[in-house]
Amino acid sequence: MSGPNLQPSIAKIRVGCPAHNCGGRCLLIAHIEDGKIVRLDTDDRPDTIAAPQLRACARGRAYLRRQYHPDRLLYPLKRVGKRGEGKFVRVSWDEALGEVASQMVRIKSEYGNDALFVPYGTGSYNQLNGSHVARRLMNLFGGCLDIYNSYSWGAINIATPTVYGTLVTGNQRQDWLNSKYILMWGWNPAEMRDGTNSDYFVKLARENGARVVCIDPRHSLSAAALADEWIPIRPGTDAAMMSAMAYVILTENLHDAEFVRTHCVGFDAGQMPVAGAESYSDYLLGTRDGQPKTPEWAEAITAVPAATIARIAREYATSKPAVLYQGYGMQRRAYGEQVVRAGCVLAAISGNVGISGGWASGLGLQADDGGPHWTVFPLGENPVRASIPVFLWTEACLRGKELTQADGLVGAPRLTNDIKLIYAVATNCLINQHADVNRSAEILRDESKVEFIVVQDNFLTPTGMFADIILPACTQFETWGVEDGWKYGDEVILQPKLVEPPGESKSDYRICADLAERLGIAEAFTEGRDEKDWVEWCLDVFRSTRFPELPTLDEFIEKNLGAWSKPVTNPKIAFADFRADPEKYPLDTPSGKIEIFSKKLHDMGNPEEIPAVPKYIREWKSPFDEFEPRRHEDTEEKNLKPRDSVSPWLAKSFPLQAIGHHTLARVHSTHANNDWLQEAFPQRVFINPIDAAARDIHDGDLVRVWNGLGEMVIQARVTPRIMPGVVDIPQGAWWNPDENGVDHGGNVNVLTSHKWTPLAFGSAQQTIWVEIEKAMDNRPKTMVNRLLSIVLRRGSK
Numbered sequence: 001m002s003g004p005n006l007q008p009s010i011a012k013i014r015v016g017c018p019a020h021n022c023g024g025r026c027l028l029i030a031h032i033e034d035g036k037i038v039r040l041d042t043d044d045r046p047d048t049i050a051a052p053q054l055r056a057c058a059r060g061r062a063y064l065r066r067q068y069h070p071d072r073l074l075y076p077l078k079r080v081g082k083r084g085e086g087k088f089v090r091v092s093w094d095e096a097l098g099e100v101a102s103q104m105v106r107i108k109s110e111y112g113n114d115a116l117f118v119p120y121g122t123g124s125y126n127q128l129n130g131s132h133v134a135r136r137l138m139n140l141f142g143g144c145l146d147i148y149n150s151y152s153w154g155a156i157n158i159a160t161p162t163v164y165g166t167l168v169t170g171n172q173r174q175d176w177l178n179s180k181y182i183l184m185w186g187w188n189p190a191e192m193r194d195g196t197n198s199d200y201f202v203k204l205a206r207e208n209g210a211r212v213v214c215i216d217p218r219h220s221l222s223a224a225a226l227a228d229e230w231i232p233i234r235p236g237t238d239a240a241m242m243s244a245m246a247y248v249i250l251t252e253n254l255h256d257a258e259f260v261r262t263h264c265v266g267f268d269a270g271q272m273p274v275a276g277a278e279s280y281s282d283y284l285l286g287t288r289d290g291q292p293k294t295p296e297w298a299e300a301i302t303a304v305p306a307a308t309i310a311r312i313a314r315e316y317a318t319s320k321p322a323v324l325y326q327g328y329g330m331q332r333r334a335y336g337e338q339v340v341r342a343g344c345v346l347a348a349i350s351g352n353v354g355i356s357g358g359w360a361s362g363l364g365l366q367a368d369d370g371g372p373h374w375t376v377f378p379l380g381e382n383p384v385r386a387s388i389p390v391f392l393w394t395e396a397c398l399r400g401k402e403l404t405q406a407d408g409l410v411g412a413p414r415l416t417n418d419i420k421l422i423y424a425v426a427t428n429c430l431i432n433q434h435a436d437v438n439r440s441a442e443i444l445r446d447e448s449k450v451e452f453i454v455v456q457d458n459f460l461t462p463t464g465m466f467a468d469i470i471l472p473a474c475t476q477f478e479t480w481g482v483e484d485g486w487k488y489g490d491e492v493i494l495q496p497k498l499v500e501p502p503g504e505s506k507s508d509y510r511i512c513a514d515l516a517e518r519l520g521i522a523e524a525f526t527e528g529r530d531e532k533d534w535v536e537w538c539l540d541v542f543r544s545t546r547f548p549e550l551p552t553l554d555e556f557i558e559k560n561l562g563a564w565s566k567p568v569t570n571p572k573i574a575f576a577d578f579r580a581d582p583e584k585y586p587l588d589t590p591s592g593k594i595e596i597f598s599k600k601l602h603d604m605g606n607p608e609e610i611p612a613v614p615k616y617i618r619e620w621k622s623p624f625d626e627f628e629p630r631r632h633e634d635t636e637e638k639n640l641k642p643r644d645s646v647s648p649w650l651a652k653s654f655p656l657q658a659i660g661h662h663t664l665a666r667v668h669s670t671h672a673n674n675d676w677l678q679e680a681f682p683q684r685v686f687i688n689p690i691d692a693a694a695r696d697i698h699d700g701d702l703v704r705v706w707n708g709l710g711e712m713v714i715q716a717r718v719t720p721r722i723m724p725g726v727v728d729i730p731q732g733a734w735w736n737p738d739e740n741g742v743d744h745g746g747n748v749n750v751l752t753s754h755k756w757t758p759l760a761f762g763s764a765q766q767t768i769w770v771e772i773e774k775a776m777d778n779r780p781k782t783m784v785n786r787l788l789s790i791v792l793r794r795g796s797k
Helices: 093-110 131-140 154-164 173-178 198-207 221-226 238-251 257-263 280-285 295-302 306-318 336-349 390-402 437-445 508-519 522-526 531-545 553-558 576-580 648-653 675-680 689-694 783-789
Strands: 011-016 027-033 036-042 077-079 088-090 146-148 181-185 211-215 229-231 322-326 387-389 421-425 452-457 469-472 481-484 491-495 563-565 656-659 684-687 702-706 711-718 726-728 768-774
Touching: 011 481, 077 093, 093 421, 093 452, 093 469, 093 508, 131 421, 131 508, 131 522, 146 390, 154 336, 173 198, 181 198, 181 221, 181 306, 198 211, 198 221, 211 221, 211 306, 238 280, 238 295, 238 306, 238 336, 257 336, 257 576, 295 306, 322 336, 387 390, 390 437, 481 531, 491 531, 491 553, 508 522, 508 531, 531 553, 684 689, 684 702, 689 711
Parallel strands: 146 387, 181 211, 181 322, 211 229, 421 452, 452 469, 656 726, 684 711
Antiparallel strands: 011 027, 011 491, 027 036, 077 088, 077 469, 481 491, 491 563, 656 768, 684 726, 702 711, 702 768
16 A cells, blocks of 8 residues: 555556557556556567567557547537538437437338448457447347458458468468568568567568568668668559569579479469460560560569669579568559469469478468467357448448449349448548548538448547547457457467546447347347456457467466467478478369469459459559549449550649558557657658659648649658659548648548459559649648537537
8 A cells, every 4th residue: 555655556467559450469568556557568578589579669658648638539429510520419328329229220120231331440459349349239130231351451362362272371470580581572560560570570580691672662661670672663563573573583494393383373385274375474475465574674664673673583583492571552552463463473483382481472371270360259140141342332332232243242142222321430441541531521421321320439530520429439458358469479468457448438349238238139249248258258269279278367367467479489381281292282272273373363354454364564544534533423433444554644743653651650540649659750741852852842841742532731751761753641640621621631541542453342542643742831720620619528418
């Protein structure tokens, strides 16, 4: 106990860093005094290569600025103005949940369950918090329109199995220390993590003698901290460089000819599943199109010197074992499937598949079981069989009844409804994170389309501005939770409840349980368990499926373990059995082998956009086909064709490519209001000195960035760490439009297109063309100013 002359008692509790889909899962030590978290440290457990510490990054260490932010949502709110105006009044939980339940019942009765929708959301992402809790509720209510795939991995999820028949293409990361050469291709683990400690393992591999090369339009933190060489490349041209590397490997006989002969199909005319079809060698040599894919050909496309391309090809093919690790930004582009398949084929023809120190490329879930479970909390079966690509939810709002298999609809030939009710839990994808923000806002403002929107979150986000009812969710420090690793790692991390929720906020689970009670399905939803009981249930699942040695919940608590890790002393190698005996251990592909040529893709009959062998396809000439912003009734974009050239109008009007990288300042849009992180990593547009000088732009100037879809005013950062012709606007900043629709928050999605990739129906949000000029700092009234009129913590009905 404490007294006048004694120090206050401070409890130190190990706890999982709140899961917001940052790309990692880490351990914090919370210092708790008088019912408040006063300090956060990170993992202090023993540190070994087999079971390294799960050290938190700047986002985790700055979390208290979010935890105790004055703008936390504390009470339910109800809209009183027009949708999107941000005018709300405080209401009781009884009124808020009653309204949500009655609207769910009404929509179900008038339209049917496929008019209900829970959008993609990872703003809260442990087993007991987040959008999957709402999916369980909806499934018990009769179901809702389902989604598949993800914003993050749209193309790579679908393209990887066309080559390997699986997403489990990665060795366990301890095996990277056996590699002699690592290509970090568009991959930035120092910022976006991609599994806690991925950057650490690259560092160890480099210390162990591996040469590390980073290929990226940006000189990223990973390029600066982890690489021996940085090679800048024009965005969207990576498949051209990969094709040229394959040309060098083929023509200089550097490929593993025996492995290709015994383990692959489609490399040359002697192993074609379809007689007379174009083989990969045909494509590389230009047998059909008359254009050999030489380094000189690729230089004109990529801006990478031909000599560099040839050198990297030789280094990769001869420095075995080697890793070609693909990042995800380059597959969130027009024809993003091609770069994924091209990387997989480079790994295959160089013989780096199924060996220690090698890497098969593609998504790279870890051998041999695919790694973390992601979701073990039981969602139940969705009675609605229809499912749409996650990126096409706006299409389902506008023309759901028209969607067919050609639009990616699966599970049913047609939908019977457009989306009429959206229950958005822990997501900012309705506005901030979806492409073409202005289009999304226009759709959601129209109450004749989506008739009811409920948003459940910690803060009033740009998505929340369009809600009819807002439900305040507590943070993960204020409830019980549990999580396992992110993509890689063999660990389980406990998230005990540390402090009480502020105001009237509740956990996602408790909100859904209370809603289930009003819908008459409470017993089925909770099964008699609260959050802590479900944690114990999840631990039992982990124990029975992956980790028999996993401690019990009582042991976690009594010993203040925080996390449990299974040491990796003998790293698993993806495809090791297949490499040793391809007849006995065939792949789950139609041929049982690595499919350089995919008959399945060939039979789709769309060789221009979905070729059977990986090809460089020039991206559509721009994300927009006309100067005026596209309105939501214009749906001809679904019929995209490859462009053979950039239009003279586009080159003159929008000559700069733009990208939006994942920054240490945020987890997607989470932490956008964290003042420590914004001070450390202010939101700016990064522009090369050459492009800045041509526009008389100096470091720190306010600039206007625009294209045919929208515009913003943002501060410029002039730096040689971005290649000429390219600008970078880190993704996730909160949309903050003024009365004229000009964004002052730095949200890159005012500039992105809602076009999707042809095979995966995935996001192509990184295909952006813009222009930049100096701007005057004459700011009209913005959304942030308007928030002053919103009742957040006080007020009356």
